[in-house]
Amino acid sequence: MLTLIAVSTLQPMTDFAQVVQTLRPQLLRFAHAQLRNEAWAEDAVSDTVLAALAKPQAFAGQSQLKTWLVGILKHKLVDQIRRHSREVSATTSEDEEDIDGLLFDQTGHWRESPAEWGDPEAACGRREFFEVLEICVENLPGVQGRVFMMREWLELDSAEICKELGITATNLWVLLHRARLRLQGCLQERWFGRANAVT
């Protein structure tokens, strides 16, 4: 806490660099969740740290340092996605898996009815719920995970995602559909289907 106050009152550069450095592991985790590639994630985080250190005055203490850095990181991640667009959108067999086929029978009916999840506030009020959601997102197959994060974390619209990755809108919707189905399944398994959801 003391260090953060020092940063916001423009202490010498070295202090600032140190605090930025302590946030690096977290930035790296975010970058990896988005890109699913160690080397690109390292590049994005290095670019972020360099940009932050070059312009410490841009962080005028108006927000949390982490929030400011994540904002920069998001731009650097889009740069990486652009640079590696072909590999970013190369689907794996897991991406291609017909998850609908597991949930529905030949006639298109549910094999097993979805469960009642209850009051959204009960889940959203729990920090642990978001930790589970985070794990579920990290467990998505490669391209599904990337496009889901582009949509829901980087907050890009469908047209932008299609443009950056060179895929069609139909392609993107299939990927997002599968990602969302998987997420709901994962939350059922890891949260709502367990006792900890109601306690």
Next chain:
Amino acid sequence: MKLFIFRNCREVTELVLGAFDRRLGPVERLALRIHMKICAACPKFSRQAALMRQALPRWRAYRDGT
């Protein structure tokens, strides 16, 4: 010709989730409403999806420290 306002559960979940990312057409919206009246399972799925929709901005805030 298939009556396009009648969809099965598999097709309906596609519309429920599709609404996150695109604007549904009038026939799709009608098909969705009709199906929800005659199906016991899909309204539950739809409530799950609604919970997800509420949770995602908060997940962003949780991650980003805002």
